[in-house]
Amino acid sequence: MHGACDVYHACCREGCSDLRREAFVRKEIADIELELMLIGRYKELATAGGPAELRLERSSYILLRRLEAEGPMSIGQLAQAFSLDTSTVNRQTAVLLRGGLAERIPDPEGGMARKLRITEEGLRRVAAERDYRLDGLATVLQDWSPQELTSFAEGLAHFNASIER
Structure with a gap:
């Protein structure tokens, strides 16, 4: 994700359009949502049983x-x-x-x-x-x-x- 952050910050420095910046943020938020959903699943697998x-x-x-x-x-x-x-x-x-x-x-x-x-x-x-x-x-x-x-x-x-x- 650090590479994606670098691209975002470069876009900000270069004066990218608000629309392009918004699209980037929406994709990152969608990626975070997916990872959070998977965290719940993996946490249950990691602590299952007992x-x-x-x-x-x-x-x-x-x-x-x-x-x-x-x-x-x-x-x-x-x-x-x-x-x-x-x-x-x-x-x-x-x-x-x-x-x-x-x-x-x-x-x-x-x-x-x-x-x-x-x-x-x-x-x-x-x-x-x-x-x-x-x-x-x-x-x-x-x-x-x-x-x-x-x-x-x-x-x-x-x-x-x-x-x-």
């Missing part, structure tokens, strides 16, 4: 990772963090509560809304899932150089920050 009783559903893993990182959060805070409707988050957190992966607690700051906190079992399961996913990614990325890994991680971080804006 004991079913130990695996977490994607939504459970994402919610637990946020609770692990941020500490107790209300349904509203989780909904806002993921740009989801509160009813969706309510259904997803019900799975965590039933599985003993999270628990409801009074707001530590004295607010009215109860908060969700990850349990010891939730911490254990999220750590096991993270290890499993890391092993799958390590297999896929085993022949990448440290520079390629760094560049990819930085690009993904920038992409995710753009999503959260």
Whole structure:
């Protein structure tokens, strides 16, 4: 993709038409869309298998990772963090509560809304899932150089920050 970026920047320096620049950007965005679709597929292949009783559903893993990182959060805070409707988050957190992966607690700051906190079992399961996913990614990325890994991680971080804006 760096070659394509060089062509784009050369086009900008040479005063290419807006139409040509727009066509280039649309092609690059279409290429990115395709690659993102494939990432989802390959990620599933890389992390497929494992004991079913130990695996977490994607939504459970994402919610637990946020609770692990941020500490107790209300349904509203989780909904806002993921740009989801509160009813969706309510259904997803019900799975965590039933599985003993999270628990409801009074707001530590004295607010009215109860908060969700990850349990010891939730911490254990999220750590096991993270290890499993890391092993799958390590297999896929085993022949990448440290520079390629760094560049990819930085690009993904920038992409995710753009999503959260």
